[in-house]
Amino acid sequence: MIRPLVQAFREPKGYLFLAGLLALFLLPLIVENPFVLHLVIMMLFYAALGGAWNIIGGFGGQLSLGHAAFFGLGAYTCVLLHLYTGLNPWAGMVVGMVVTSLFGAAISYPCFRLRGPFFTLATIAFAEVLRILATYFKDFTKGSTGITIPQNMGLANFMFKEKAPYLYIILIFALLVFVVSYLIEKSRFGYYLQALREDEDAAESLGINNTWVKLKAAVISAALTSIGGVFYAQYILFIEPYSEFSLDMSIQFALIPMIGGMGTAIGPIIGSFVLTPLQELLRSWLGGGFAGLYLVIYGIILVLVVIFMPQGILGLFKRREGEKETLPSAEEANIRS
Amino acid sequence: MQEIIQLTINGLLQGGIYSLISIGLTLIFGVTRIVNFAHGEFLMLAMYGTFFLFQLAGIDPYLSLLIVTPILFILGLCSERLVIHPILNAPSFMQIFATVGLSVALQNAALFFWTADYRSVKTSYAGLTIPAGDLLISFARLMAFVAAVLISYGVFLYLKKTYAGRAIRAVAQNRTAATLMGINIRRIYFFTFGLGTALVGIAGALLMPIYYVFPTVGGLFVLTAFVVVVLGGLGNLTGAFFGGLIIGLVESFSGFYVATQLKEAVYFVIFILVLLLKPSGLYGIVGAEEMGEK
Numbered sequence: 001m002i003r004p005l006v007q008a009f010r011e012p013k014g015y016l017f018l019a020g021l022l023a024l025f026l027l028p029l030i031v032e033n034p035f036v037l038h039l040v041i042m043m044l045f046y047a048a049l050g051g052a053w054n055i056i057g058g059f060g061g062q063l064s065l066g067h068a069a070f071f072g073l074g075a076y077t078c079v080l081l082h083l084y085t086g087l088n089p090w091a092g093m094v095v096g097m098v099v100t101s102l103f104g105a106a107i108s109y110p111c112f113r114l115r116g117p118f119f120t121l122a123t124i125a126f127a128e129v130l131r132i133l134a135t136y137f138k139d140f141t142k143g144s145t146g147i148t149i150p151q152n153m154g155l156a157n158f159m160f161k162e163k164a165p166y167l168y169i170i171l172i173f174a175l176l177v178f179v180v181s182y183l184i185e186k187s188r189f190g191y192y193l194q195a196l197r198e199d200e201d202a203a204e205s206l207g208i209n210n211t212w213v214k215l216k217a218a219v220i221s222a223a224l225t226s227i228g229g230v231f232y233a234q235y236i237l238f239i240e241p242y243s244e245f246s247l248d249m250s251i252q253f254a255l256i257p258m259i260g261g262m263g264t265a266i267g268p269i270i271g272s273f274v275l276t277p278l279q280e281l282l283r284s285w286l287g288g289g290f291a292g293l294y295l296v297i298y299g300i301i302l303v304l305v306v307i308f309m310p311q312g313i314l315g316l317f318k319r320r321e322g323e324k325e326t327l328p329s330a331e332e333a334n335i336r337s
Numbered sequence: 338m339q340e341i342i343q344l345t346i347n348g349l350l351q352g353g354i355y356s357l358i359s360i361g362l363t364l365i366f367g368v369t370r371i372v373n374f375a376h377g378e379f380l381m382l383a384m385y386g387t388f389f390l391f392q393l394a395g396i397d398p399y400l401s402l403l404i405v406t407p408i409l410f411i412l413g414l415c416s417e418r419l420v421i422h423p424i425l426n427a428p429s430f431m432q433i434f435a436t437v438g439l440s441v442a443l444q445n446a447a448l449f450f451w452t453a454d455y456r457s458v459k460t461s462y463a464g465l466t467i468p469a470g471d472l473l474i475s476f477a478r479l480m481a482f483v484a485a486v487l488i489s490y491g492v493f494l495y496l497k498k499t500y501a502g503r504a505i506r507a508v509a510q511n512r513t514a515a516t517l518m519g520i521n522i523r524r525i526y527f528f529t530f531g532l533g534t535a536l537v538g539i540a541g542a543l544l545m546p547i548y549y550v551f552p553t554v555g556g557l558f559v560l561t562a563f564v565v566v567v568l569g570g571l572g573n574l575t576g577a578f579f580g581g582l583i584i585g586l587v588e589s590f591s592g593f594y595v596a597t598q599l600k601e602a603v604y605f606v607i608f609i610l611v612l613l614l615k616p617s618g619l620y621g622i623v624g625a626e627e628m629g630e631k
Binding site: 063065110111113114116117118120121122124125126128129132133135136251254255258292293294295296298299300301302303305306307310 | 366370371372420423424427428429430431432433434435437438439440441442443444445446447448449552560563564567596598599601602605606608609612613616
């Protein structure tokens with residue numbers, strides 16, 4: 001399992017990655033500006049969650065727009081347990097992971113029979129149902145008022161005054177997601193996933209147990225997404241159904257790998273490091289006087305990206321290197337039939 | 338008993354509104370297989386158009402149909418050319434992102450130009466109800482319902498009887514075979530997108546006397562419309578019409594007997610069940626749900 005990781009560092013790309021990592025570790029020691037630290041935290045946060053989505057969405061081609069369900073479920077499980085039983089958030093995170101994995105397996109299993117837009121629509125519906133339920137059961141979840149997490153700073157409570165500890169935690173988490181993705185990318189399991197993404201029937205006929213492979217990827221993806229949910233809750237210290245289970249959140253998770261390059265371990269990181277600062281800057285430039293203008297530009301960028309660089313940023317480089325691209329085969333299949 | 342009749346009437350009238358919005362979507366989804374998230378924004382634009390025609394020129398919403406519908410038709414054609422056409426062969430997911438982008442851009446352009454204020458038209462018949470015994474029927478909702486019936490039937494006839502209509506149905510049923518029969522499917526997509534958008538333009542004008550318009554109003558309807566479209570079967574007008582009525586009835590009854598806040602959850606659950614158990618919908622062709630890939 002470790003060998004692919006070791007091999008990666010025989011190339012200059014590996015050293016570049018390590019240097020970037022070191023720079024991020026040192027950053028809080030040099031920079032004190034909270035806006036910069038917040039920006040870096042958000043970049044890492046979306047890199048991690050885009051990476052988690054990418055495991056089932058990018059490698060497996062199961063294009064979910066319901067990952068907010070896992071995100072919110074992790075956050076709500078952790079926060080509600082903390083609120084009612086006083087359970088430590090770190091332990092709550094583990095419980096949240098287990099709950100979300102089970103939920104992920106339960107909804108994925110039937111949904112995997114659906115293809116194309118129908119799968120995507122079904123995943124949206126599941127997230128919507130959770131959002132409505134979280135709003136409805138007010139006595140338990142505080143409904144749309146949301147829950148403000150009582151402040152009690154300290155590492156044990158996953159709650160800090162400073163931004164730096166959050167940055168380290170999200171850096172470790174993003175690294176974890178990257179390593180998991182990288183190992184998947186280079187493993188037999190990863191090849192299975194990519195095979196069934198390209199052609200489910202062909203993969204099945206080669207003896208791959210499609211359902212089992214997809215289920216495994218979905219559970220890993222859901223569990224990682226739930227950790228992200230807990231981090232977000234502990235960072236903002238407030239949760240409410242509309243932001244936790246929102247379609248916008250799901251779209252963002254899927255958009256990040258799409259911008260960077262779907263189905264690669266590094267893609268979501270590139271996507272987030274480009275898109276997140278762009279979004280934050282557009283918001284701070286245009287957010288004030290011109291309501292909506294920043295999102296008009298965002299929407300137009302989205303359309304342009306889909307039309308002109310469907311392979312993401314990595315795709316641009318690959319084309320230049322003259323490597324064989326992975327996704328067009330699906331496109332060709334579409335034209336052919 | 339009285340209660341049940343009133344709930345049924347409310348449900349059917351609300352369902353008529355859903356049908357009205359879904360007819361255009363089922364055409365677009367059924368023919369192009371593109372999940373058009375911007376459908377709700379076209380509805381929003383049509384409602385703003387109706388609102389401004391009333392406010393600035395004093396044109397009655399029902400009369401402004403004649404102006405709003407052609408504008409929306411052209412808007413639909415332009416969107417197809419600029420956004421949909423280049424991505425017709427992209428994986429379905431990419432297409433969703435393009436329409437989401439279009440939807441975000443239109444929604445926020447409306448926010449930018451017209452602010453987030455809720456606006457409504459003050460017609461002479463606003464709030465007018467027709468008493469029928471002990472029952473109350475809203476005039477504007479009844480108009481929307483009648484329009485839904487007429488439009489469904491009209492488009493149904495158009496698809497059944499005309500050459501272009503038959504070509505559209507052929508493409509919806511089987512792209513490959515349609516191409517082999519010499520149908521220019523690109524042109525069908527282009528025209529269908531315009532037609533579907535024009536239909537939601539009619540819906541927008543008819544909804545204006547009932548609802549407030551604000552930039553995110555389309556979001557309220559678009560997911561419901563997808564539920565209706567899948568329930569009725571892709572590209573099936575009869576299905577969309579009755580699917581809309583069913584969802585309206587479900588909403589009305591579950592809102593009364595279960596809880597108002599849960600009515601959406603109820604129809605999303607129905608949606609999931611339909612997808613899983615009978616993905617071709619009520620009237621769809623079996624196997625059509627896999628056509629996203631074909």
